[in-house]
Amino acid sequence: MKKVICILLSVLLLCPLLPVFASAADKPCDCGKPPIIRVCGLGAPIFDGNGNELKAADGSTIVQTVAKALPLLPGLLSGKLTAREAEKVVEIADGFFDSLGLDENGDAPAGQGVHFTYPTAVDHENGRLINFDYDWRLDPFDSAEKLHDFVEYIKTLTGHDRVCLIGESMGTIIMTTYLAEYGFDSVAGVIWYNGGYKGILTCSDSFSNQNTLGADTMGAYLKQVAASADSEALYNLMSALYDSGLLSQVFDGVLTGAYRLNDDGYLQDFLVRNIGRFPGLWSFVKYEDFDAAVDYAFPTPELRTMYAALIERITRYHDEVSAKADELMAQAETLTGKVGVVCGYGSLLPPVTHEEYLQSDSVISTREESNGATCAPVGGTLGEGYRQAVADGHNHVSPDNQIDASTCFFPDKTWFIKYGMHSFNSDGYSAELIRNVFFSDAPYTVFTDKAYPQFLILDKEKENVAPLTAANDESRDLQTGFGYRVLNVIFKLSASVLGFFVRITTAMRK
Template identity: 30%
Template structure:
């Protein structure tokens, strides 16, 4: 009798313990009926901090370096700069420069197969907060150096975690800049099941010309481009922007920028090969993530110039898999995603001066990614130019008008002309309330919106940073107009100055706007 009672009590106790243990699981996996799937922000380059020997007494922040690191570099270069001014000893300056930047960035170098060393780790982590809603998003950060297909594995785990936390079967993705690379790698590797919609915001889906130009040493510096680039520095008020423009014009008129370019040309002439062979190729050439930026027209030449017969075949294989199976097949991947029911929005900025250090500095861009690559195929006039007089759009003539009212863009050649928006004067991934309103309209539309769905958001929009609005560019784009010859003046266009926020995030040649990365690690 006593044994039966004890046995019964044991069974009851075990059942209670089992129930208690399972309650958190049930709570986390309970379905949410709010009707608002969670948004995951697939962040840009530099989204995760990278550390050397994290958690030890020798811990050091590698990326992004703090101000103190740059001050130490400046102090280290000062004697060699003084010597260079006196005796033009470029070798001594080159020694100091390469040693200095190697001290700051050298530990970022990957191993021979393109993997990080155990000593370098990131602060990226899985979320633990189930709170979600229209104005909130989860922040997916990653090590920008890694193979995009490796990051895709981590994104897959992150998405599963968010679904479990929130009780939703689907999520919404907003990919920003390099985040688009990782999202494309995810679609390629895992498909789109459970993805309701995806916004590609200023993403190098087809790469960005600056990367290929750098790897192939197509380096040049133009004084006018430097002025335009500098004019995009951040300002809080319009008068500050106007004043900055006046000062820059005066300096340019006085020949200051030409003088700087003259000095820079001498440095390039004497040090380009050394900087690339001793620093750029060994460090940045080892990063599969950086290789994802190289465009198809320069990819093989870039590999030839960076690698040799001793390069790891595994590294080459990894680079090729992303380039040829993801970047070169972006059309197949995105068309399949749309066919499978994923709502797609592609956003490209234009009318900004891109990095003025490479031969492609005249390409129209958002200051980082070429508009033609971010839009996956638009025909775009160079900066300060327009399409030829009498230009007729290449596709859908007489069906839909995909020509911008300023005569700069033919969107009919895009992969998805009906689902691609262009924002004039938008700096790389720099958004405000106007963008957020458009994104929310897109995310929470019941069906796939297109450039004709909402008169507030036609294909071509004007960015107003001060008013924080997006407005239709000129007259709203309209269906059924095949010829635009009388409207395309061919006159140079003046880029808007001010309103930009950026700083170098990769030393010297790999200068990408820091405005693409929010330093707020909390969800917003």
């Protein structure tokens, strides 16, 4: 009797898995359109075991942080924090990641994770994208294993023996790890969309201690943020703050303070107790920066021992995926014939990298996203009389003379969207371009379709793209007006007052 109950129980427990083993496998689909799985970017909400969402910082945390940080302002502005104040800064920063924190091995507390459920039906014949989400904090190998299970499930559900994969942002990392680990047997095509698979400089530079925080680019970046908000008042405010020099003056002080935190080891300490424990974020470190980053985060033999399991994990990603990204891309092209890379340009990165004015989609640099494009600095050109780096019989230089795609890994299969931000238009051009690449009979390139040449421009409503031409390529900067001139005068005065205040504080603290 006991045995029967055991068997019944096992069968009942297996029930949720049944669709995987049963159904469609014996009903192959001959629609000719393999299902498309979209491996989403970082951002799925993470929940604890009781179903409460875990957040790095909600409104009240931010208010509390600002309140706690106010007394530190004189020290920050003069760039001279005392040891106690420096500790306080780290303590405040710690608070931000409390609830999302991982253990020394890079594992999450039991019960935490994303709420991702398998769909029971998918509209794959219409090329509808099937989303896959994962816990972005964790080891990409763990997420790739879950992706593998999902791919197998979708194959069975749809009756196809292969799926198309499109990775978006961090999703390109999980997707590439999947390809390294499980190969191409189940894969009919691969697209890297706004991808972080060649490294994300803002993170890479922080982990390897290479940031140069530029006061000037910080101001230029905030101006860009204001411009993208499309509010004339905000743009007037930020432009006046920047052009008056006040912003640079404030940042100069704060950034000197940040440098001191760096020199004194506070940032390293923050790293190993917080985001430095997220194997997912370690996968953003560029291949070339990895050794320096490990040396910086774990400088002593004690730390190397304490974090041995984590170091082994992140090194595995470095050796088995990061080192082989190009090789895997080449295999994807040979084995599936359907590949593509999509990236944005025309925006500044957050100004925390050692390379300033890099072209980007505002989050990831275009050079990395495209795997090799030659890019002019934001606002500049490749120079008069510029000649394409690799002569392959096609023109690969953008009409605005800012991008040379001939140095890309796939020069004929990489698309660039000017003013394209780090976002994904699931119902419009993003999905359409993806379907074109995956569903066309012959290999789809930047020369196949007049609607999707190599260089595109995002329209102002951000809902569509058009081929980039000299005629539709206008600057997206807003115009400043009367409000700007008034504010500019006020901020110039404030800059003088602040300069005086900083000199006094500095003298008093000596």
